[in-house]
Each structure stands twice: as structure tokens, then as C-alpha cells.
Amino acid sequence: MSFAPSSPQSPDLRDTVNPLLAQFSHPTLRQTLVDLHALQHAVRLDHTLHIELQLPFAWPQGFKALQAWATPLLKEVTGTTEVDWHLDYSIATLQRVKQLPGAKGVKNIIAVSSGKGGVGKSSTALNVALALADQGIRVGVLDADIYGPSLPQMLGTADQRPSSPDGKHMAPIMSYGLATNSIGYLVTDDNAMIWRGPMASKALLQLLNETLWPDLDYLVVDMPPGTGDIQLTLAQNIPVTGAVVVTTPQDVALLDARKGVVMFNKVDVPVLGIVENMSVHICQNCGHQEAIFGHEGAKALSDDYNVPVLGKVPLHIQLREDLDAGVPTVARDPAGPFSELYREIAENIATQLYWQGHVIPEDISIRLL
Numbered sequence: 001m002s003f004a005p006s007s008p009q010s011p012d013l014r015d016t017v018n019p020l021l022a023q024f025s026h027p028t029l030r031q032t033l034v035d036l037h038a039l040q041h042a043v044r045l046d047h048t049l050h051i052e053l054q055l056p057f058a059w060p061q062g063f064k065a066l067q068a069w070a071t072p073l074l075k076e077v078t079g080t081t082e083v084d085w086h087l088d089y090s091i092a093t094l095q096r097v098k099q100l101p102g103a104k105g106v107k108n109i110i111a112v113s114s115g116k117g118g119v120g121k122s123s124t125a126l127n128v129a130l131a132l133a134d135q136g137i138r139v140g141v142l143d144a145d146i147y148g149p150s151l152p153q154m155l156g157t158a159d160q161r162p163s164s165p166d167g168k169h170m171a172p173i174m175s176y177g178l179a180t181n182s183i184g185y186l187v188t189d190d191n192a193m194i195w196r197g198p199m200a201s202k203a204l205l206q207l208l209n210e211t212l213w214p215d216l217d218y219l220v221v222d223m224p225p226g227t228g229d230i231q232l233t234l235a236q237n238i239p240v241t242g243a244v245v246v247t248t249p250q251d252v253a254l255l256d257a258r259k260g261v262v263m264f265n266k267v268d269v270p271v272l273g274i275v276e277n278m279s280v281h282i283c284q285n286c287g288h289q290e291a292i293f294g295h296e297g298a299k300a301l302s303d304d305y306n307v308p309v310l311g312k313v314p315l316h317i318q319l320r321e322d323l324d325a326g327v328p329t330v331a332r333d334p335a336g337p338f339s340e341l342y343r344e345i346a347e348n349i350a351t352q353l354y355w356q357g358h359v360i361p362e363d364i365s366i367r368l369l
């Protein structure tokens, strides 16, 4: 929503609002909202203060905290009885590791990887992508997990096949607002499993480059698990902006996660942080929490490599049931506690990406992409 310019009936109150915004601090902010030029409009209409902010990264939880903190203060300083908040995004394009060709129209590519299979990499990638899309941000998911392309199953799109409008490229399959493509749409599980080294990496790069992605703010790439040749080739050849490593707190998964962090470091891809999945088991009957995969594993990894823990997702039957039913939890229950958790992780990823990266000005980014 945008507002009419200020008038005597609706005075511009930016000079009143900005000093207050400057005082707001949040773990995801390294500059104030004023330094970020977030405030677009602040006008009073009757007894309501209308505020419009714009930010270059996804910020759902921070926005919620801001509203809770600032609303009573703003009412007091402006003498209004209501504050009507709006947050728009103009997602920044961050410099990629290498200016490799491909993925035209995609602003930022986030690789989601794991040192080991089965730790919940795909579940995390999908729910985080949905949490970003839920903010009105344009998001795509590329399922490059050749060993277990689970995206079609998890999104309930297993019976769909990408069409090819020009006989050369593939149109992505749209699901819950996400533009998706998966190796699973193209080959059967049996075929995918026998692919080896160069053939697999080539197929995955083709999938990235030959999909007709719409203009996207973020493309989330669900990488094949592990840290072998295929993963290294992909990490080197996909124009990645940053990587997320998913692990369980279990020692063996953590050892593999370490290799994941080292692999990305080796090819100079910024590691945005670690997501600890299956952090504690929550019993669906009594809510009792049990750390069946151990305690504080990701924290130790985070301390050793100086990368943040982006969030912890518990092991809960609902998360698995929703994925099995083809409706990930963030799509099925956007207001629920797990969706809140994924929104926090999505925000941590988006803000890490922004603060670690170098913003490419809009005119240059259009020419590059």
C-alpha cells in the first residue's frame, strides 16, 4: 500500500517517527532502521498513524518485535489511537562468489546442504522457502538432491512434469507460490541413483540454467547430501550467494557438517550458518522434550568455525506428516508455532546474507543477471 503525499489533513510525520525507529535494536540488525532508510511514509489520517517501511531483506520476526515495541510509544508521541503498519520489500541483490552465467533473473542463490543424508535438509529448504514466500517475496526452489529428490513428494506435485514452451527450456512447476524444479520430475528414483560424478553435476547445472525461472528474489537450492566430488563441483559451478548447512546434534552428523562448512570455505562460498534439525524430540501427547540426538551440537560447531546457529527445529511427528501429505507445515499452518520457527530461520538466513554480502546496485544487477 502507498499513501498520498502529506497534506494539512494528513501531515508527514517522518521526522517524528524516525528518531524512535533509530532507537530500535534487534539481533538481526547491524544498522538502525534509519541508516537502512526503512521509513517510506508516516502520515496521520484521523486518529490513525499509517507507517510504511521498506527493507532489503526478509524481516518478519523483527517487524513483529518492532510493532510490539514501537506502537505504544508512537501513539503517545503522535497522539493517535491506532498505528497501521506496512512492510514492503525491495530485496537487495548481493554479490555472488563468482559471476558465473546462468539462473537469469535470480537475485540471490542460497545453497542448503548437509554433510550427511536424512538430517532434514529438504524439509528445512522447503519450509524456509515457504516462510520467505509467505512475506510476498519471490522465491524458487531447485531440488538438486540427486540421491533422494524429495521435493515433488513433499509439495504433492509428484505427478506433474515441467512443460517446455520453446522445446529447449523447462517451465518451473508452481506450488504454494514457489517456482520449483526437481530432478525428481525428470527421472525415476532408480535412474537417479545410478548417476555418477560428472554426469550428475552436468544434469544438475542444466536443471539450474535451463529452467525458465521467473524473476526471483531468492532461489533456494536443495543440494545433494555429502561433501564429495558432485557437491564440490556444484559448489564451484553454481553462482551461489551463500550456503546453509543443516545438521542434527548427533556427533556423526556434526562431523559430516564440519566437512560441509570446510567445503564451502574452500570454494569461498560464505557459510551463512547452521540449522540444527531434530534438535529435541517433542512428544505429541504430553509435549515432553527429549534431546535424543544429543545437546548443543550445532553450538560447538558454530563456535569452532565462527558461523551462527540460524535456528533449531525440534523433531515432531507433525512436521513429518505434513511433508508426507504434500503440504509442508508452513503452508498448512502458517500461524502455528513451527511456521513461526521457520520464519525466524528464514529471517536469520536473509539478514546474514545481507550483512555478509556486498549489495550490487540495482542498475548493475539488472545488467549482470
Ligand SMILES: Nc1ncnc2c1ncn2[C@@H]1O[C@H](COP(=O)(O)OP(=O)(O)OP(=O)(O)O)[C@@H](O)[C@H]1O
Pocket: 114, 116, 117, 118, 119, 120, 121, 122, 123, 124, 145, 147, 148, 149, 150, 224, 225, 277, 278, 313, 314, 315, 316, 317, 318, 319, 320, 321, 323, 324
Ligand atoms: N524436524 C523434523 N521432525 C520430524 N520429521 C522430520 C524432521 N525433519 C525431517 N523430518 C523427516 O525426516 C525425513 C528426512 O528428511 P529430509 O528428506 O528433509 O532429509 P534430507 O536431509 O533432505 O535427506 P536426503 O538428503 O537423504 O534427501 C523425512 O521423512 C522428513 O519428513
